[in-house]
Amino acid sequence: MGDDPVLYQIRVDGHLGPILMTAFPAFVSEQQGGETVLTGLLPDAAALFGVLFEIESLGLDLLEVRRVRPPLHQDLGPPRAGPAKCATEPSAIEGRCSVSTEQQETLDAILRQSAFPVDSGVEEQRRLLRELTSAQPLPAEVTVESAELGGVAVAGITVDGVEPRHVVLYFHGGVYVLGDAFSSAGLASQVGRRADAKVVSVDYRLAPEHPYPAAVDDALAVYEALLEDGVAPSDIVLAGDSAGGGLAVATLVNARDHGLPLPAAAYLMSPYADLTLAGASIDTKRKADPLLSRELLEPRVTDYTAGQDASLGLISPVFADLSGLPPLLIQVGSHEVLLDDAVRLAQQAAGADVEVILDVTPGVPHVFQAYGPLLDEATAALDRAGQFLAARLTGAERVTG
Known part of the structure; x- marks a missing residue:
């Protein structure tokens, strides 16, 4: 499993007040229209899944997760706007929406970080x-x-x-x-x-x-x-x-x-x-x-x-x-x-x-x-x-x- 922290940006619907933000101590928040963007470093995939399930348990509507690829000193720019939901049917290879493609790439990167070492044993x-x-x-x-x-x-x-x-x-x-x-x-x-x-x-x-x-x-x-x-x-x-x-x-x-x-x-x-x-x-x-x-x-x-x-x-x-x-x-x-x-x-x-x-x-x-x-x-x-x-x-x- 990878040891380097990864920077994530997570968009949720609505405004998170100070009380709700206490559930996400690793993140800073920014209001963008009717959404909240959470940005923070997480050590591994387990930590990310913990945050995502905390969002779900609080009844918040998760819109997007981005694994930010550029080095931290670069200008990351705002999260890409637009609705995150687009895969209501099996997607065709051509015409697949860009949100879905980015989700797939993000998940792939997370899973590669958390994959078992090839030489690892059962325990x-x-x-x-x-x-x-x-x-x-x-x-x-x-x-x-x-x-x-x-x-x-x-x-x-x-x-x-x-x-x-x-x-x-x-x-x-x-x-x-x-x-x-x-x-x-x-x-x-x-x-x-x-x-x-x-x-x-x-x-x-x-x-x-x-x-x-x-x-x-x-x-x-x-x-x-x-x-x-x-x-x-x-x-x-x-x-x-x-x-x-x-x-x-x-x-x-x-x-x-x-x-x-x-x-x-x-x-x-x-x-x-x-x-x-x-x-x-x-x-x-x-x-x-x-x-x-x-x-x-x-x-x-x-x-x-x-x-x-x-x-x-x-x-x-x-x-x-x-x-x-x-x-x-x-x-x-x-x-x-x-x-x-x-x-x-x-x-x-x-x-x-x-x-x-x-x-x-x-x-x-x-x-x-x-x-x-x-x-x-x-x-x-x-x-x-x-x-x-x-x-x-x-x-x-x-x-x-």
Whole structure:
């Protein structure tokens, strides 16, 4: 991770008085029309995410984040004026608005600063991830409670004002060795909010301490427990990011093979679906991806597979028989080495007569949906996912009602 402080300019709607400014001690403020511009040095990406989530928790409308590139002695000029919201639909490569392009460049720079060193081990990567996620407080309206289902630890996530008529069974990312259900609650809650659902996020066991099939077993146990508790499969959707996306598909395949009724749909964000790392984009997108690389992924594959064949369908769902699965929405960015995992997974599903939508957003990184405060495309993609999930849940109600 980079050690040099970075100068940021952050625009928010409205005027911040002296009391609100106490929440941002690292910044100086300037009023420009009906907006406030905050300018300050931050030591790392974790600090920036902390500021952005503080802005969100205070109910302020974030308009723009700029990573100021010139040296401090140069005249930086005022922040670029104009509305920040422009990515309501997947952007075409040509005609993409300049605000969105600058957001993408800013996020890319931030992520490169916070990327794991290639030679880092599991414990160091876990520590660095904890530092990053600990700086991202949950919105005040999100509640997370520890629970257990099927003998597996889970996080129950609810959003004030959302009447949960359904359940999102969520699987966090982290290449099967990092993260937990609680640190991913922010993104999971965004999915639940849009699906009018309570989220049950599975705190599955991690490798290398618990290699395959521990995560797969835990995921199926929680799904079975939901069914045994009386939740109708038509009221359940699966969702996951990165490894969690791959695990969601593996859970569908596993549930089908165990003769269980399947949920209404699944939503996969940048699924890590081929642990053989055979997709062409693992190499062709190396320079474009600010986070992941073959060199970072290969040691973690060994941690998880522990001598098992990485091409097994429950490890790498791109090689699984996907017939009979419910509708899938697969979202991925064009600036990630796992692009081909998503593309090939969609092809595998389509070849098995599964209803599938492949939604590729250009110019954005791995699990870009997690960066809503920084990136318009993140909110737009989550909104599309919410529409997809709501339609499948409503459709399942009509069929079973």
